[in-house]
Amino acid sequence: MDDDIFRGFDFMEQFPVLHDLVICRKSSCYDKKGGNDNGFTNKAEHIRKVGKRGAVYLDAIGPGCVFLYAEAWLNHFKQRPKWIEKAHVKRIGRVQFFFNGESEPQIDVPVNRFVGPEPFTFPLAYTPEQSTGSTVTYVPMPYPESLKVFVTGGQTFCWGLHFYYHTYPRGTQVPAWSRETDLSAARAALDYETACRPAGQIVHQLQDLVLQPGESREIFASDQGGTIKCLRMRLPEDDAAVKSLMLKAWWDDDREPSLNGPLSLFYAVENRWAPKPMAINLHAEMRGVVVGQDKEGLFFLRLPMPFSRRARLVIENRGTAAATIAEVWIESDETVTPGLGKSAGYLRTQFRESHQLTPGRDYVMAEIQGRGHIAGTVLAVEDTAECCLEGDERCYTDGGRSPLIIGDATETYFGGSWYFCEEAFALPLYGAPTFRMKSQVGGSPADITMYRFHVTDYFPFRGSARFSIQHGGFNEVPGNYRSLIFYYHLSDPSLTQTDYLSMADPESLRAHGFSAAPVRTRMRDGFFDGEFNGMDIGTLKRPKWMSPIAWMFYWTWWGGNRRRPPKDSPDRVSFTVAEHDRPHEFTVKIDPQADAVMLRRVLDQSVPDQRARIEVDGKLAGIWFNTGNNKWKIFAEDDLILDPSATRGKEKITLRVAPESLIWTAAEYTVFSIVTP
Structure with a gap:
C-alpha cells in the first residue's frame, strides 16, 4: 500500500485503478x-x-492516511479587520498531530501557520489568500496505527477543521509520516506547467468545427485500444453556446454514452461569458491541472480515458444557433490501463440539472450502480441566492444509510470559506473560477461555478454511490443547479450481501450461534445523520419581507437550535439496540472467493467513543472505533473491512467482538463479501 499512497498524484496513469478495499x-x-x-458556536461540532x-x-485508527486537511477561521479579508483575526487565531491556539499513540506531537503549529513550513508549501498546500479563506494541504499524512488531532483552543467559536482520509484493512502496510518524504513527483503533477505540455504521443486535431442547431459531429474514433489523455478546445466565448454544446463518448461496448454533458461543465466555464451585467463579475485565470486554460488559450480536460477495443467522441449542438469551436486537440496514446474492465474502470459522467429544487431535500448530483470511485465534481449555480453555499455535501456508499462523507458548506467542499470571500479563484485541483453577484449585499442572487477533483482523496464504492449537496443550510434556497460528476466505473458490483444478523430477532441470534447476553436491550426511536435527519425547516415558507440570507441567519443562530423534527417525520426510524460490555461471538456466512469481507453495523451513536477488537476465528482482524457521539441524530451505520488474510477461502467465519470501551452498541450486523474479477 506504500506505493498507492504517493502514486495517487500520478493521476494521469493511476486514476482508473479501482480500490475496492479502501x-x-x-x-x-x-x-x-x-x-x-x-462550526459557528462549536458547542458540539x-x-x-x-x-x-x-x-x-x-x-482515527490505522492503517490510514489523511489526504486533505483544511482550516478556516475569522479571516474574511473584506469583512473583518486584522486585529479581530489576530485575536481569534490567538484564542484558537495550536494544532497538534499525534501519530501512532506517541505522547509528543510531530506537528505542533499555530493554526494560521500550518502552511509555509516544508512540506506544506505550494502546489501541495495553499494559504487563505490563495484559497479564499481556507488553509488547505494535500500533503499525505499516513498513519500505520492511529492519528489524533488536538487543538488547544478548539472550542472557540466560528472556526473549523476538515479531513478527508482513507482507511485500509488491518494488515495493509502504510509508511509512518515523515517531513522528509520525497514529494517531488507530487509537486510536478500539480504544476500548471505540466498541464500545458502535451499529455499523449498522438494528437488528433480539428479546425473550425461548425455545428448547426441539432447537428452532431464526430471528433474522434478508434477501433483499437488506447487512452485519451487530454481534450483541448478553443471554446466560443458565448455562454449559451458552451451550455448547449454536448460532449458524448462511448468506450468499447457502451450502448449509452459514458461521457455526456455540456462543454460549460466539462471545462468549468459555465457563466464565464454570461451577458447579464452584475455588480460583482469576477473570472479567475484557469490554472488548474485537471481543468484549466493553457498558455495558447485552449481550455483543457486532463483525465485518462482508457478503452480496450474502440472509442468514439461526438459533439452535439442542442442550441438554437450555430456554434463554432475554433480548435479541437485530442491527445492520446496506444497504451491501455492494465486490468481495464477488471481492476480498472472507465471514465464516466453524470450530468444533472434542476430549476425546481425540492424544499427540504438535497440536490442529487449522482446515483451510481456498480463499483468504482468518484473522481471529481463541477457545480454551477445561476441566479441563486449566495447563501445557497451553506449547503453540505453528502456521499452515501454501498446502500448505507449514513453518509461516510458529510461536509459543512458548499464553499468548503470546493476549497474556500466565507462564501469564497466574494472572489473568483482557480487552484490545481479545486476552485471557483467564476463568481458573479447581482449586488454587493451578501446573499444576493449569484452565478457561481465551482470545481474539485479527487486525485488522491477519491471516494471508492463497491456496489453503489449517491452523491448530493444541500441547496442552502436547510435545503431552503430555491434556484438553478447544474452539475457534472466524474467517476471511474465498472457496471458489475464487487459487493454481495452474504449474511445478516438482527439483535431484535431471537431466531436470528440462535441461527448465528450468538453468545453472551447483552447488558440490556432498548427500543430506540430517532434519526440517522445526513439528508434524512428529520429536519423540516427547508419546507417552511419564507416570509416575503425576509431576505433569503436573513431567513438563513434566523434558523442558523436561533430557530434551528430549538426546532425538533416532527413526530410523524417519514425519516424517523426505530431499532432494538443491544448494549454489551463484554466479548460476544457469532458465526456468519461469507463467499470463499471473496477478496475481503466488509461488516456493517447499525449503532446507537449517542453512546460516545465505542471501540472493540474484531477477531475472526481467533485472529485479530480489525479495530472498530466509532469516535465521538451524537445525542441528537442517534443512529449511525458504519463499515469495517476485515483483514483479508483472516477471511480468504472460507465459507463461514466466527466473529468475536471484544469491547474496549465501557459500552458497545449494535442493532444489526450485515455481512458483505467483496469479490473482484
Whole structure:
C-alpha cells in the first residue's frame, strides 16, 4: 500500500485503478443537531472536548492516511479587520498531530501557520489568500496505527477543521509520516506547467468545427485500444453556446454514452461569458491541472480515458444557433490501463440539472450502480441566492444509510470559506473560477461555478454511490443547479450481501450461534445523520419581507437550535439496540472467493467513543472505533473491512467482538463479501 499512497498524484496513469478495499471518510464541523450551526458556536461540532478550551477534531485508527486537511477561521479579508483575526487565531491556539499513540506531537503549529513550513508549501498546500479563506494541504499524512488531532483552543467559536482520509484493512502496510518524504513527483503533477505540455504521443486535431442547431459531429474514433489523455478546445466565448454544446463518448461496448454533458461543465466555464451585467463579475485565470486554460488559450480536460477495443467522441449542438469551436486537440496514446474492465474502470459522467429544487431535500448530483470511485465534481449555480453555499455535501456508499462523507458548506467542499470571500479563484485541483453577484449585499442572487477533483482523496464504492449537496443550510434556497460528476466505473458490483444478523430477532441470534447476553436491550426511536435527519425547516415558507440570507441567519443562530423534527417525520426510524460490555461471538456466512469481507453495523451513536477488537476465528482482524457521539441524530451505520488474510477461502467465519470501551452498541450486523474479477 506504500506505493498507492504517493502514486495517487500520478493521476494521469493511476486514476482508473479501482480500490475496492479502501473506505473514504470525512471529519468536518457539520451541525450534529441537523441544523446549520457548522462550526459557528462549536458547542458540539468537534469529536470531544478536552478541558475548558481544547478539543479533539480527528481520532482515527490505522492503517490510514489523511489526504486533505483544511482550516478556516475569522479571516474574511473584506469583512473583518486584522486585529479581530489576530485575536481569534490567538484564542484558537495550536494544532497538534499525534501519530501512532506517541505522547509528543510531530506537528505542533499555530493554526494560521500550518502552511509555509516544508512540506506544506505550494502546489501541495495553499494559504487563505490563495484559497479564499481556507488553509488547505494535500500533503499525505499516513498513519500505520492511529492519528489524533488536538487543538488547544478548539472550542472557540466560528472556526473549523476538515479531513478527508482513507482507511485500509488491518494488515495493509502504510509508511509512518515523515517531513522528509520525497514529494517531488507530487509537486510536478500539480504544476500548471505540466498541464500545458502535451499529455499523449498522438494528437488528433480539428479546425473550425461548425455545428448547426441539432447537428452532431464526430471528433474522434478508434477501433483499437488506447487512452485519451487530454481534450483541448478553443471554446466560443458565448455562454449559451458552451451550455448547449454536448460532449458524448462511448468506450468499447457502451450502448449509452459514458461521457455526456455540456462543454460549460466539462471545462468549468459555465457563466464565464454570461451577458447579464452584475455588480460583482469576477473570472479567475484557469490554472488548474485537471481543468484549466493553457498558455495558447485552449481550455483543457486532463483525465485518462482508457478503452480496450474502440472509442468514439461526438459533439452535439442542442442550441438554437450555430456554434463554432475554433480548435479541437485530442491527445492520446496506444497504451491501455492494465486490468481495464477488471481492476480498472472507465471514465464516466453524470450530468444533472434542476430549476425546481425540492424544499427540504438535497440536490442529487449522482446515483451510481456498480463499483468504482468518484473522481471529481463541477457545480454551477445561476441566479441563486449566495447563501445557497451553506449547503453540505453528502456521499452515501454501498446502500448505507449514513453518509461516510458529510461536509459543512458548499464553499468548503470546493476549497474556500466565507462564501469564497466574494472572489473568483482557480487552484490545481479545486476552485471557483467564476463568481458573479447581482449586488454587493451578501446573499444576493449569484452565478457561481465551482470545481474539485479527487486525485488522491477519491471516494471508492463497491456496489453503489449517491452523491448530493444541500441547496442552502436547510435545503431552503430555491434556484438553478447544474452539475457534472466524474467517476471511474465498472457496471458489475464487487459487493454481495452474504449474511445478516438482527439483535431484535431471537431466531436470528440462535441461527448465528450468538453468545453472551447483552447488558440490556432498548427500543430506540430517532434519526440517522445526513439528508434524512428529520429536519423540516427547508419546507417552511419564507416570509416575503425576509431576505433569503436573513431567513438563513434566523434558523442558523436561533430557530434551528430549538426546532425538533416532527413526530410523524417519514425519516424517523426505530431499532432494538443491544448494549454489551463484554466479548460476544457469532458465526456468519461469507463467499470463499471473496477478496475481503466488509461488516456493517447499525449503532446507537449517542453512546460516545465505542471501540472493540474484531477477531475472526481467533485472529485479530480489525479495530472498530466509532469516535465521538451524537445525542441528537442517534443512529449511525458504519463499515469495517476485515483483514483479508483472516477471511480468504472460507465459507463461514466466527466473529468475536471484544469491547474496549465501557459500552458497545449494535442493532444489526450485515455481512458483505467483496469479490473482484
